[in-house]
Amino acid sequence: MSNHTRTIVYSGVLAAAYVVLTLALAPISFLQIQFRVSEILKPAVLWNPVFAVAFGIGTFLANLTSPFGAWDFVAMALVDAVAALVCWWMRRWPIVAVAVQAVLISAGVAIFPLHFGGGLPIVLSFVSVLASQLILLVGGYYLVWRKAGPILFRGTR
């Protein structure tokens, strides 16, 4: 399989896994106090910037059922893709990169769906979402991607 094909396949798998995990755990995937387990997939972007598109698409599809409507499935899809790209740009410092990704996503969630969509206070929402994001992204990097990333994604970019 060519590297190009592998990138496309992995992108599809990551986007699909993100949607499935989010919807399967929907009760804890939305709202101000959330623990979206699918976020654990996002540090994968450290190995390939194309995965930013996969997460953008995954977020769009997963959030179609969100109670906050387009603020969640349009704005957050863009925020997730941009946050993932920033993470990839900072890949030389992986822990910092995923932490920045977590901060950007948390800010996006607090501003767009929760504040504009749901009228909730930005700062409180940001702190609440950031806690779970840091656990999932930094933990995901350490527990999953630090070992699996080089094996799965090597040579895909």
Place this chain on the structure above:
Amino acid sequence: MRGGNKKELVSKLAALRDDPPAQAAYALTLLDAKNGLEAVRAALEVLAKHPQDEARPKLRALYEHYAAHNGTRDVGAYTRSAILKALRRVARPADTDILLTAVTTYEFPPPAFAEEAGMLRGGALIVLSEVDEQVARYFATRLLADGYTERMSGEPALTAVQVLATQEEWLPIYFCAVQSANGAPAEVVADCLRQLTAAPLPVVQELVKQFGEGENLPALVGLFDLLLQHRSGPQGLDFLANFLQTTHDMDLYRYLCMVMATSPHASAREALAAAGRYELGRAKLEVLREVLELAPPDPALAELRDHIAPSHGGKRG
């Protein structure tokens, strides 16, 4: 060049597959990084199959392009490995500079910062061995003990074993095998053992003692190959027969039965037949039957086949 045009280059190259000289000539024109990675890699693949002397300077320039900036243009060194494959049959002693650079390239790209140029070092060693045997011998010995040998592929140490074996440099290979406790990947140790077919018999006996009762399965496979392919004929047949009778590992059992049954040496086939006659285990008998069906005609094996035919095996097993 725009993405669409780049795709057209690859399509045009693929369309020439029925005319190898024309395809190789067109591939030559694609050896420019501006054409995009996909087109360059496709051209390199064609040139590896249909080498062109005229490609040499372009391949050198391309290598230098991808090696620049500490290899960030070619993370994982896949493109540079492909360049060396295309260069292999047209390389000259004047290319030693590039090959020495490649054979000593170590890269640790983010985010994992794990070494990723093992395949490049191995590939460069092969080309170097064809350009300058003497220098290659030294670098092969160095790569045999490469601290960054990939656990999954065994590269570049596996290539180093092959190069040293081709040059009949047995001592470094022997050293690597007997020092396996120091962390060489199991596949590398297995290949070292496999290559020691010219080792003196007392050395082989010591290797049987060291590896024969261990639990390093790849090393056992290497040991079987060594014993059955030794230059002075099959060795350690008693050990092999005993292994067949005592092992509980059906994969190893199947492998050993297969290599003994297909050995060009009658003594190996006879040893298998002798060991098989006393086999009682149902699973092993089943494996033996399968192997014997695939084995070439041989009187000893034919007798064993009759002996363990289901009517017999069913009663005995």
